[in-house]
Amino acid sequence: MFxxxxxxxxxxxxxxxxxxxxxxxLSVTFDHMQRRPVTVQYPYEKLIPSERYRxxxxxxxxxxxxxxxxVRVCPINLPVVDWEFNKETKKKxxxxxxxxxxxxxxxxxxxxxxxxxxxxxxxEYELASxxxxxxxxxxxxxxxxxxxxxxxxxxxxxxxxAYLPKGVDDPHDLPPESQRAGQRPEEIMEAMKAGASE
Amino acid sequence: MNSGIDLQGxxxxxxxxxxxxxxxxxxxxxxLPMVLMVxxxxxxxxxxxxxxxxxxxxxxxxxxxxxxxPLGVLQPVADGLKLVFKEDIVPAQADNWLFTLGPVLxxxxxxxxxxxxxxxxxxxxxxxxxxxxxWISLSSIAPIGLLMSGYxxxxxxxxxxxxxxxxxxxxxxxxxxxxxxxVAMMSNSLSTIDIVQQQxxxxxxxxxxxxxxxxxxxxxxxxxAECERLPFDLPEAEEELVAGYQTEYAGMRFALFYVGSYINxxxxxxxxxxxxxxGWEFPIPLxxxxxxxxxxxxxxxxxxxxxxxxxxxTVLKAYFLxxxxxxxxxxxxxxxxxxxxxxxxxxLLPVALVNLLLTAGLKLAFPIAxxx
Numbered sequence: 001m002f003x004x005x006x007x008x009x010x011x012x013x014x015x016x017x018x019x020x021x022x023x024x025x026l027s028v029t030f031d032h033m034q035r036r037p038v039t040v041q042y043p044y045e046k047l048i049p050s051e052r053y054r055x056x057x058x059x060x061x062x063x064x065x066x067x068x069x070x071v072r073v074c075p076i077n078l079p080v081v082d083w084e085f086n087k088e089t090k091k092k093x094x095x096x097x098x099x100x101x102x103x104x105x106x107x108x109x110x111x112x113x114x115x116x117x118x119x120x121x122x123x124e125y126e127l128a129s130x131x132x133x134x135x136x137x138x139x140x141x142x143x144x145x146x147x148x149x150x151x152x153x154x155x156x157x158x159x160x161x162a163y164l165p166k167g168v169d170d171p172h173d174l175p176p177e178s179q180r181a182g183q184r185p186e187e188i189m190e191a192m193k194a195g196a197s198e
Numbered sequence: 199m200n201s202g203i204d205l206q207g208x209x210x211x212x213x214x215x216x217x218x219x220x221x222x223x224x225x226x227x228x229x230l231p232m233v234l235m236v237x238x239x240x241x242x243x244x245x246x247x248x249x250x251x252x253x254x255x256x257x258x259x260x261x262x263x264x265x266x267x268p269l270g271v272l273q274p275v276a277d278g279l280k281l282v283f284k285e286d287i288v289p290a291q292a293d294n295w296l297f298t299l300g301p302v303l304x305x306x307x308x309x310x311x312x313x314x315x316x317x318x319x320x321x322x323x324x325x326x327x328x329x330x331x332x333w334i335s336l337s338s339i340a341p342i343g344l345l346m347s348g349y350x351x352x353x354x355x356x357x358x359x360x361x362x363x364x365x366x367x368x369x370x371x372x373x374x375x376x377x378x379x380x381v382a383m384m385s386n387s388l389s390t391i392d393i394v395q396q397q398x399x400x401x402x403x404x405x406x407x408x409x410x411x412x413x414x415x416x417x418x419x420x421x422x423a424e425c426e427r428l429p430f431d432l433p434e435a436e437e438e439l440v441a442g443y444q445t446e447y448a449g450m451r452f453a454l455f456y457v458g459s460y461i462n463x464x465x466x467x468x469x470x471x472x473x474x475x476x477g478w479e480f481p482i483p484l485x486x487x488x489x490x491x492x493x494x495x496x497x498x499x500x501x502x503x504x505x506x507x508x509x510x511x512t513v514l515k516a517y518f519l520x521x522x523x524x525x526x527x528x529x530x531x532x533x534x535x536x537x538x539x540x541x542x543x544x545x546l547l548p549v550a551l552v553n554l555l556l557t558a559g560l561k562l563a564f565p566i567a568x569x570x
Contacts, residue, residue, distance in 0.1 A: 015545075022529070022530065025529040025530065026525055026526070026529050028529070029257045029525050029528050029529045030525060032256070032257050032258070032259060033253070033256040033257055035259050036259070037255070037256075037259050037260055037261045038259050038260075039259075039260050039261045
């Protein structure tokens with residue numbers, strides 16, 4: 001008899017606990033309703049990519065020395081470097097260079113290791129195409145510069161959260177000269193110079 | 199007791215004054231409340247779809263529909279129009295008749311149930327003396343339609359969804375009916391009007407939630423399960439069953455299911471409001487208030503004010519419950535089929551029985567508070 005009552009009591013306790021947890025969950029969802037929507041109304045609004053954004057890779061044909069370091073550091077040996085040895089100048093001559101962005105994982109190793117800095121990351125991320133073969137960029141396509149979000153008259157550029165002034169969490173309608181929280185790199189440099197000269 | 203505004207009586211009377219016999223005047227009256235109720239139900243669906251999308255968006259820190267009309271209020275209309283213009287597809291191997299009949303059988307009982315939803319003393323289509331029982335019996339027709347459409351689609355997902363829907367509706371019908379029975383026992387009537395009347399007089403304190411807190415919870419859980427709302431949306435669980443019994447449906451037939459589920463949600467919320475939240479009653483007892491202020495109950499403007507307040511209160515309470523349902527949707531994960539049946543048979547059913555017994559005991563012990 002007591003065992004049965006204990007069972008009933010335990011069951012009731014569990015039920016109350018479950019109800020309590022559901023109440024906690026409801027309060028969390030309710031709390032979320034008063035928060036600011038994080039929506040970015042793409043394509044009318046776009047976020048400004050951060051400085052170290054790893055987008056489509058840019059390639060400068062004339063700087064390349066065809067050393068193939070990019071191929072060696074690439075996880076899947078992706079860049080295709082087509083060169084021939086010029087016997088007169090005793091130098092490699094680059095004919096073609098291409099990267100297939102349908103396969104690239106944008107790890108940035110090639111950019112990191114390129115000895116002549118002919119590879120660099122851009123902030124371009126809209127690479128969609130109707131045919132995957134169009135994602136195989138040759139040296140001409142790789143040499144194109146992306147269109148900046150801030151220059152596009154169709155688009156309202158929005159700053160990312162870390163680039164908003166202190167205490168502001170809505171990127172819309174910021175005053176034009178507003179700066180992000182903390183010092184900018186050049187300000188830090190100046191402060192360091194001033195500190196060194198003292 | 200003053201019965202408030204009697205629209206039917208005054209309508210028939212005014213037609214009689216024009217020289218029309220009372221029988222024909224009554225025939226003129228009959229379609230008016232029905233059409234009004236159907237329009238009301240459809241508008242209620244549009245509002246609840248919009249609310250669902252907006253509240254869901256807010257709970258996920260999104261904006262939700264905002265381009266169709268101000269604040270996106272026309273989005274449900276746009277959705278509906280899209281469904282109307284879509285191609286009507288019947289799968290090649292499906293049973294054409296059952297396939298069409300299924301969604302119809304799901305929607306019609308739900309709309310019929312609006313017969314007994316009162317918005318005021320005389321603001322309902324019929325005051326049946328088996329009112330709430332009619333709703334329970336009508337709501338048990340819907341699973342037949344679901345099973346029918348699941349079976350007729352000739353698709354394993356549809357069949358599984360239909361079977362799940364039938365199992366779920368049948369198991370949750372019982373605690374639902376038991377919870378209603380406890381309320382009916384307290385008000386000595388199955389008529390929705392009497393049930394609300396029994397809660398009136400003391401404002402918010404007289405509502406059945408305070409006397410039937412357990413019944414209220416059981417009823418709400420079972421109603422959510424009947425509406426196949428999350429966390430009980432197993433019959434259409436997208437991740438496992440594509441869309442359950444709706445998988446093969448498109449265009450208008452799908453729209454029937456869609457409308458049916460939302461009307462059902464609004465209806466359940468209305469019924470909860472009637473059974474447990476005092477129906478059209480204002481949180482402060484308006485009749486006594488008028489009495490204290492020395493205003494006669496038969497004053498025309500007071501009657502108009504109380505009648506419109508009654509409609510507003512009923513709708514407000516119902517939409518508050520819809521809001522809770524949407525919030526619950528984004529709070530709780532979906533239960534498994536075994537958990538669902540366990541909850542229904544091993545938890546809700548015994549608790550509902552105990553609740554019924556307790557109510558009976560309390561009714562005998564305290565006949566004043568529990569409707570002797």
